[in-house]
Amino acid sequence: MRNLRREAASADNRTKTMSRVFAAAAPAAICLAAIAGAARGTDVFEAGTRGAAEGLKTAVRIFPALVMLLTAVSMLRASGALDALAAAAAPAFRALGIPPETCALMIVRPVSGSAALAVGADIIARAGADSLLGRTAAVMLGSTETTFYVITVYCGAAGVKKLRYAVPAALAADFAAFFTAALSVRLLYG
Amino acid sequence: MVWIWTIMVISACVFGTLSGNMEAVSAAALEGAQSAATLMISMTGALCLWSGVIKIMEKAGLLRGLVRMLRRPLALLFPEASSGRAMEPIAANISANLMGLGNAATPAGIKAAKLLMKTSPDGIATDELCLFVVMNTASLQLLPTTAAAVRAAAGAAAPFDIVPAVWITSAASLFCGICAARLLRRITGRKR
Secondary structure, eight states: OHHHHHHHHHHHHHHHHHHHHHHTHHHHHHHHHHHHHHHHTOOHHHHHHHHHHHHHHHHHHHHHHHHHHHHHHHHHHHHTHHHHHHHHHHHHHHHHTOOGGGHHHHHHTTTOHHHHHHHHHHHHHHHOTTSHHHHHHHHHHHTBOOHHHHHHHHHHHTTOSBOTTHHHHHHHHHHHHHHHHHHHHHHHHO | OHHHHHHHHHHHHHHHHHHTOHHHHHHHHHHHHHHHHHHHHHHHHHHHHHHHHHHHHHHTTHHHHHHHHHHHHHHHHOTTGGGSTTHHHHHHHHHHHHHTOHHHHHHHHHHHHHHHTTTOTTOBOOHHHHHHHHHHHBOOOSSOHHHHHHHHHTTOSSGGGGHHHHHHHHHHHHHHHHHHHHHHHHHHOOOO
16 A cells, blocks of 8 residues: 555656656757857747747647547537547557547547547546546557648658558557557656 | 547447436536636636746747757758758757647648648658658646646646656657557558
8 A cells, every 4th residue: 555655746746857857848849049149140030920920820820620529529528429428438548548529529630620529528537638548548549640631731742552551550550559649748747 | 530529429428327316417517617616716816927938938038949959950851852851840840849839830841741742742651741740749848747737737746847758758759659650651652
């Protein structure tokens, strides 16, 4: 019992140390940008505002899709379909150490970026941003891409007619990401 | 992609009717739309801030430095392209992806993909094109700004403290993608 408590305390400490180190990541990145920009003699503030304007454009662009998709996710959640999906996926997911609640996220992630954002944001808001499930969903979101969109854009532009093994290899990378996301969150913050 | 939303909405209605949760579903529809607005408002600040910071880094020449740094290691992964013109856009694409500059990554990536297909006029994907596409489908972004913005909107204590897990995960995913591409290349037989 005491051992368990000590283990829990050390895990808690580890999380705290990590939080403290990476809480400094944001100001450090901002400072680095400011210093590097000033050293080069660029108009730092002008560049920053121009970048922020681009960010605003991105936000405006994804907002309509987010409204539609969060509506759909919220309906799915209320209908009980998401819980049923998680329950159905539970045995296989538990064996792999992946939280079954992330099943829907794993399904939509390679296909649609905004659907993944909606499903991920729903999980994070419900489970809590600092919970293991919330962190796992955030890491899954942050370390994968919209695989089929990327393949369509590049192969379409380059005139590729036969994709050969590009799709299975890319999906293998996605699956590795989902598995490692769950594993690394469990090890680092569990 | 077109079907995702339709499938979600229809299955919510079917499932809601079957389980008798239809009242909850109709309340949830409006709640969902509302939560999208709340989420967007709390996320937009962070999204703007980070694209501003990344823009400063780009203007300060960090992107160019990254391209120079990555050219050599990337040449090892793309031995056939390393002698041609494709190496420059490949390095530019990977560097822009690392910095989270999606707008700069796509044009460079398209240019690289076209050059990688030069040796295959019949439209059969070359091995190096497959590898390049697989590397692009694995997220390389160093600062997971969108995920951090979602976490911040949900009240995370330190939104960026997932960074180590994201790096480990991205690296594992990239490694598996490259290995899978190599393995499948051997299984399906060398082509050009």
